[in-house]
Amino acid sequence: MANVIKLRKGLNINLKGKAAAQVSAVPASKVYGLVPDAFWGMKPKVVVKEGDVVKAGDALFVNKLHPEMKFVSPVAGKVTLVERGDRRKVLSVQVEAAASQEYVDFGVKNATSLSGDEVKAALLESGLFSFFVQRPYAVVANPSDAPKGIYVSAFSDMPLAADFEGVVLAGEVENFQTGITALSRIAKVYLGVQPGSKLTSVKDAEVTVFDGKCPAGNVGVQINNTHPINKGEVVWTIGAEEVIFIGRLFNEGKVNLTRTIAVAGSEIKTPSYKKVLVGAKIADIVAGNVNTDKKVRLIDGNPLTGVKTSEEGFLLAHSTEVTAIPEGDDADELFGWIAPRFNEFSVSRSYFSWLQSSKKEYVLDARVKGGHRHMIFSGEYDSVFPMDIYPEQLVKAIIAGDIDRMEALGIYEVAPEDFAVAEFVDSSKVELQRIVREGLDMLRKENE
Amino acid sequence: MGLKKILDNMKPAFSEGGKLSAFGSLFDAAETFFYVPNETAKVRGAHIHDAIDSKRSIFFVIIALIPAILFGMYNIGYQHNLAVGVPTDDIFGQFLYGLGVMLPKIVVSYAVGLGIECAVAQWKKEEVHEGFFVTGMLIPLIVPVNCPLWILAIATAFAVIFAKEVFGGTGMNIFNPALVTRAFLFFAYPAMMSGDKVWVNENYMDCINGTIDGYSCATPLGQLGAGEPVTYDAMDTIIGTIPGSIGETSFIAIMIGAVILIWAGIASWKIIVSTFVGGALLAYLLPYEGAQNFEWWEQLTVGGFAFGAVFMATDPVTAARTECGKYIYGFLIGAMAIIIRVLNPGFPEGMMLAILLMNVFAPLIDYCFIQSNINKRAKRAVK
Numbered sequence: 001m002a003n004v005i006k007l008r009k010g011l012n013i014n015l016k017g018k019a020a021a022q023v024s025a026v027p028a029s030k031v032y033g034l035v036p037d038a039f040w041g042m043k044p045k046v047v048v049k050e051g052d053v054v055k056a057g058d059a060l061f062v063n064k065l066h067p068e069m070k071f072v073s074p075v076a077g078k079v080t081l082v083e084r085g086d087r088r089k090v091l092s093v094q095v096e097a098a099a100s101q102e103y104v105d106f107g108v109k110n111a112t113s114l115s116g117d118e119v120k121a122a123l124l125e126s127g128l129f130s131f132f133v134q135r136p137y138a139v140v141a142n143p144s145d146a147p148k149g150i151y152v153s154a155f156s157d158m159p160l161a162a163d164f165e166g167v168v169l170a171g172e173v174e175n176f177q178t179g180i181t182a183l184s185r186i187a188k189v190y191l192g193v194q195p196g197s198k199l200t201s202v203k204d205a206e207v208t209v210f211d212g213k214c215p216a217g218n219v220g221v222q223i224n225n226t227h228p229i230n231k232g233e234v235v236w237t238i239g240a241e242e243v244i245f246i247g248r249l250f251n252e253g254k255v256n257l258t259r260t261i262a263v264a265g266s267e268i269k270t271p272s273y274k275k276v277l278v279g280a281k282i283a284d285i286v287a288g289n290v291n292t293d294k295k296v297r298l299i300d301g302n303p304l305t306g307v308k309t310s311e312e313g314f315l316l317a318h319s320t321e322v323t324a325i326p327e328g329d330d331a332d333e334l335f336g337w338i339a340p341r342f343n344e345f346s347v348s349r350s351y352f353s354w355l356q357s358s359k360k361e362y363v364l365d366a367r368v369k370g371g372h373r374h375m376i377f378s379g380e381y382d383s384v385f386p387m388d389i390y391p392e393q394l395v396k397a398i399i400a401g402d403i404d405r406m407e408a409l410g411i412y413e414v415a416p417e418d419f420a421v422a423e424f425v426d427s428s429k430v431e432l433q434r435i436v437r438e439g440l441d442m443l444r445k446e447n448e
Numbered sequence: 449m450g451l452k453k454i455l456d457n458m459k460p461a462f463s464e465g466g467k468l469s470a471f472g473s474l475f476d477a478a479e480t481f482f483y484v485p486n487e488t489a490k491v492r493g494a495h496i497h498d499a500i501d502s503k504r505s506i507f508f509v510i511i512a513l514i515p516a517i518l519f520g521m522y523n524i525g526y527q528h529n530l531a532v533g534v535p536t537d538d539i540f541g542q543f544l545y546g547l548g549v550m551l552p553k554i555v556v557s558y559a560v561g562l563g564i565e566c567a568v569a570q571w572k573k574e575e576v577h578e579g580f581f582v583t584g585m586l587i588p589l590i591v592p593v594n595c596p597l598w599i600l601a602i603a604t605a606f607a608v609i610f611a612k613e614v615f616g617g618t619g620m621n622i623f624n625p626a627l628v629t630r631a632f633l634f635f636a637y638p639a640m641m642s643g644d645k646v647w648v649n650e651n652y653m654d655c656i657n658g659t660i661d662g663y664s665c666a667t668p669l670g671q672l673g674a675g676e677p678v679t680y681d682a683m684d685t686i687i688g689t690i691p692g693s694i695g696e697t698s699f700i701a702i703m704i705g706a707v708i709l710i711w712a713g714i715a716s717w718k719i720i721v722s723t724f725v726g727g728a729l730l731a732y733l734l735p736y737e738g739a740q741n742f743e744w745w746e747q748l749t750v751g752g753f754a755f756g757a758v759f760m761a762t763d764p765v766t767a768a769r770t771e772c773g774k775y776i777y778g779f780l781i782g783a784m785a786i787i788i789r790v791l792n793p794g795f796p797e798g799m800m801l802a803i804l805l806m807n808v809f810a811p812l813i814d815y816c817f818i819q820s821n822i823n824k825r826a827k828r829a830v831k
Contacts, residue, residue, distance in 0.1 A: 013496070159496070230829035297488070299495055308491040325495065329486045332452050336484030337503035344499035350508050350712045351499055366488040370501020371480060371575050374619025377505060378769035379716065392769060393818055408822045416493075423494040427502050428619070433493040 002193070002200040005225050007212025007386040011347060011421050013159040015303065016361035019262035019321070021167050023273040032075045032279035033083075033092040033314030034060050039071065039130055040437075041139025041444070044090045052079045057104030057126060057255035060093040066143055072127030074257040074277045076102040092314060095279075103254035111182035111250045119185045123246065126255050131242040131317065135220065135235050137444040138415035138437075147187045147236040151223050152180070152205070154240045155194040157214040158302040158420070162262035162320045164240045165197055167273050170260075175247030180205050182246055187236070192222035212386060220418040224387040229413045239318060262321035263289065265303070266363040267296040276315060283311035285322055295327035297366045304420040305433070328365025336369070344369075347383075347425050373428040381422035381432070389413065391422055395432060398439030403446055406439055416440070455479055473569040477576040502578060505714050509582045512708040512715075513759065515701035516589060520694040521546030524593050527648045527691055531665060549649050550694060553588035556597050560604045561587075568613050579618030579765075580608065586626035586759060589695025590752065590800075591633060592646035599640055603632045623807045624766045630800055647691035665691045668742075668750040669789065673796035677740035685749040696755040699748075706758040715762035718771065719778040723757035724748060726782025734790050747786055756799035757782065766807045773813040781806045 036044040043064035048054060054077065059070035077098040083091040106126050111119065123129040124143060132141035132150075141147070154164055162168055169176060183189045184204035191205040194217070200207050208226055210216045219237045229235055238246075241259055248256045257278040264271040269289050276285055282298060290296055299306035301319050315322065333339075345353045345362040353360075381391040389410040397405040416433040423432040455478075461468045462475035480503070489495045525542025529535070536542065561584045562576075569576040587604055611628035612621045634641045648665045668678050668690060680690050688698025696702075709715035731747035748754060761767060761781050768777035781802045788798025795801065 015496075228825075228828065230825070232829065297495060303495040306495065308489075308495065327488055329488045331484070331486060333484040334451075334482060336499075337481075337501070337507055341499060346499045348498070348500040348505070348713055350504055350714070364496040366495050367484065367497065368487050368489055369484060369497045369499050370503065371485060371577075373502045373577060374617070376502050376579070376619045377714075377764045378767070379771055379774075382771060388821070388824075390770065390818055390821055393814075408825065409818070410821075410825055420494055424496060425498045425500075427498070427500045427505055429497065429501065431490065431493050434490070437492075 002207040002209050004195070004209040004211060007210060007216045007221070007225065009383055009386040010213030010216055011384045011425065012157065012213045013304075013345065013364075013421075013424065014358070014361050015159040015325075016266040016363050017264050017268055017271045017324075018160060018361075019162065019167075019264040019271045019273055021163070021273070023167065023170075023260055023275060026274045026276045026280065026285055028097055029277075029281045029284045031080060031094050031096050031281060032073070032077075032277060033094040033281070034071060034073065034279050035092045035314055035316055036061060036071070036090050038316035038318055039063075039140045040133075041137060041441075042069070042071075042130070044071070046082050046090060046093060048079045048082075048093065050079055050082060053077070053098075054079060054095060055102045055104045056257075057106065059127060060095070061090065063130075063140065068124050068143060069130055069140070070124065070127040071130050072104075072255055074255075074279045076100075094314075103256070106249060106253050106255070108253040109250050111178055111185065114182070114185055116186045119182050122182075122249065126249050128242070128246055128249055128255065131245065132236045132238050133415075135223070135229055135237065135415065136412035137440045139440075139444065141236045142234075145234045145236075148229075148233045149188045149190055149227065149235050150183045150186060151190045151192070151219045151235055151237045152183075152240055152243055153192040153217055153219040153222055153237075154197065154199050155192070155217045156302070156320065157194075157217040158304050159214070160262065160264040160321060160323045161217075161302050162260070162273065164320075165194070165199060167262075168241055168260045168320070169244075172244045172247070175244045175251055176240070177202060177204075177247065178250050179243035179245070179247035182250055183238070183243065190222075190226065192217070192219065215384075215418060215421050216386060218415075218418050220413065220415050221386050224389070224413050228388065228410075231407060231412060233412075239320065241320060242318075259315075259320065261285070261315070261319065263323075264321060265299075265323035265325050267291045267294075267324035267326060278315055278317050280315045281311075282309050282313045282315065282322060285315065286311070286324065290324055295330065296324050297327045299323045299325065303364070304424060305417045326363065326365040328367040331365065331367060348427070368429050370427065370429050372430070375426075375428050375430060377427055380425050380427060381419070384421040384425055385418070387413065387418065391419065391432075394439075395419075395430070395435055398435050398442075401442065403443060406443060411436075411439055411443060414440075451482060455482065470570065473574070473576050474566050477566070477569075480575070505712075506578045506582055508712050508714050509709065509759070510585055512705035512712075513582075513585055513589070513695070515704040516695040516698060516755065516759075517550075517585070518543075519688055519698040519701040520589060521550050523688060523697055524549050524649055524694065526689060527593075527665070531648045549593060550588060552597055553591070553595070553600060553694075554585065556601050557587040557604050558584045560601045561608045564605060564608045564613070565617075568617070572617075574617075577618035579612075580625075583607075583612075583625045586695075587629050590626060590630050590693045590755070592641060593649045593694055594646045595633065595640055599633060599637050600629075603629045603636070606632045619765055621765055623804055624760055624763045627760055627800055627804055627807075631804060634800070667691050667796070668746075669796040672736050672739055672742065672789075673793065675738060678742045680750075681741070682743060682746055682749070685746055690750070692750075693752060693755075696752040699754050702754045702758050709758065709762065715758065716764070716767070716774050718774040719762050719767055719781075720757055722775045722778030723761050723782040726779035726784075727753055727757070727786050728782070730783045730786035734786060736790055747789070751789070751797050752799040753782075753785060756785070756803055760799075760803050761806075766810065768810040768813045770814045770817040773810070773817050776813050777806055777810055780809070
């Protein structure tokens with residue numbers, strides 16, 4: 001029986017527009033784009049030219065710091081544009097999809113008979129290695145590290161997040177198991193699941209059940225509550241659906257980056273799941289499905305940790321959902337500091353959401369809903385931060401740029417996403433995820 | 449909408465380079481007072497936010513203060529009538545009298561404090577923070593009724609500048625600014641702050657002229673300190689019909705405020721409860737020598753104990769910020785307040801000094817808990 005860990009702290013945010021458990025395919029996009037920014041901590045070196053013809057699985061760019069790390073095209077077709085921004089920063093590499101899809105053949109392999117190095121080599125060759133995120137620093141993993149463990153969370157309890165076990169996993173159980181087995185050759189695999197999960201029977205992984213509110217599904221929270229990371233240790237994490245990609249590589253011999261994402265949110269007309277390739281155009285994913293009667297914010301990811309996008313954007317590599325909420329910048333709400341505001345959600349009982357049923361679904365817009373202040377009220381972050389870390393003090397150490405103190409307070413163990421719920425509840429409206437990101441980057445620069 | 453249009457039309461004049469840009473922070477304050485800012489989340493980070501903001505939290509503290517304010521006003525009139533020998537059954541008349549005495553104090557405190565805050569915000573090109581709305585209301589509540597307005601103005605200015613702005617404003621101060629105001633008065637103008645004559649207002653003009661010509665009327669703590677029998681019974685101290693600082697006398701009104709604060713999750717119940725526990729324990733163990741007509745638990749209902757525990761000790765900025773630290777912080781405030789009261793003949797009231805003292809120690813308390821977390825992590829790494 002899997003070990004069960006109960007987490008007391010956290011907050012579930014019940015938003016309107018959860019995806020119904022129906023999966024449909026999205027018509028193929030004309031152009032796909034791979035966005036380097038989705039792989040944080042990597043310097044892209046583009047290895048294709050405009051006009052080159054690529055297969056699905058051919059590298060579009062590599063990591064300058066580790067050239068063996070490839071970032072491969074999700075589709076076969078012709079490279080049409082290497083989009084660059086300020087200081088020639090690569091924004092995206094775009095591929096016009098060919099009519100018939102050809103895949104690079106990496107060969108079907110039996111993961112159980114491979115050594116860890118062979119699995120790693122296969123993942124590097126196929127570009128799937130780039131989906132690993134390492135801690136410390138929450139950046140793309142370094143292939144020359146030997147991780148202490150590989151952590152996978154098989155659920156997300158972020159608002160509007162895709163249901164991995166209930167929907168995404170359907171029909172992919174075998175690939176998931178193969179992926180886990182392959183990973184277990186590199187290092188011990190730890191799988192975090194929600195209560196009542198059937199994944200407790202997964203082989204080649206130590207399965208732990210996490211029973212708690214959001215962010216219990218965050219892999220960082222799960223690591224901290226089982227095997228906290230110490231200074232000098234490295235662990236890798238990877239998304240559950242990305243484990244399926246790995247399984248497909250070994251079972252089918254090709255890179256198939258098809259995801260089942262949730263298209264959800266109060267401004268989506270019929271929220272449901274879509275089968276779509278990484279890099280697909282957001283316009284194609286949400287076509288005709290977004291309310292047009294008000295200004296809408298499209299988010300690549302969930303509303304707590306995602307990135308604001310537009311119809312022109314491309315689905316980022318790690319995204320498991322695309323969500324739409326009202327922008328709200330024309331709300332002009334009068335006397336918000338004292339009005340009852342029955343439709344607002346708050347952990348504070350100065351609003352009335354505590355009177356409402358816990359099933360009530362809220363429509364929340366993208367407003368910050370208050371002025372930016374120094375941290376005034378204490379204990380806010382702590383109540384939604386289920387890790388053995390003092391979040392407020394850690395954030396203050398980052399603001400102060402005090403690297404020794406950041407380390408002492410456990411910055412190794414966190415990623416920006418772990419502060420997402422704290423950022424939501426913060427009455428001083430501090431941009432916690434940005435600050436943590438800057439702290440991690442600062443530390444990495446210092447140590448490397 | 450009309451108002452929005454008016455504000456939008458005025459905005460250019462108050463923006464940088466506009467004719468009235470010197471009052472830009474004041475305009476910002478007014479604009480956010482009327483409207484929730486329409487600012488939306490950035491490209492990365494949380495796109496949705498809790499509806500709570502510091503403005504709402506702070507105004508809930510004022511709401512929680514209302515019972516104490518109203519009772520304080522009534523009590524000013526009641527004590528006045530007692531002193532001048534008029535029947536005390538005209539509740540509304542007494543309230544109006546108190547309102548007349550109290551209102552100038554509130555106006556002075558807000559005008560001085562907000563004036564300085566606005567000037568500093570303008571100078572630093574920041575938004576005006578709303579923290580002073582609570583401080584400015586607390587100040588009139590914790591001074592004696594006869595405190596002259598000019599002294600109140602000086603003390604408020606001192607506190608806002610030296611206890612708050614020099615540290616960086618709301619959220620950065622070490623000491624509770626309202627208590628610094630009181631401490632300043634206490635040490636700079638002792639004659640206006642203690643003795644038996646400052647507690648009852650005989651004449652409206654007392655506080656404007658600054659002549660202390662009050663009616664002699666000792667507070668229960670004054671009587672205890674002087675070793676005299678207490679002339680008030682327990683019920684008086686719970687209801688609050690006793691002389692004392694304006695807001696501190698009614699235990700019931702303060703407890704209503706405490707319930708509001710705890711219910712709304714704005715004040716830490718841990719601090720309030722542990723302050724009372726600390727105070728009760730010490731009051732029991734350390735009774736006044738030879739006190740007559742005074743039970744040990746009345747320590748918690750007389751003087752500024754309850755008011756301090758509920759509205760002062762819980763100031764999140766100056767209190768301990770770790771959850772475990774809050775228990776210790778509160779307990780030590782309660783205990784220290786009673787120790788100062790009973791053992792120190794110079795200060796009949798110990799709450800103010802106890803809280804200011806623990807403001808200093810709050811970071812140390814936090815340090816211990818944070819350091820134990822750090823040590824635990826370091827130890828884990830060595831293993």
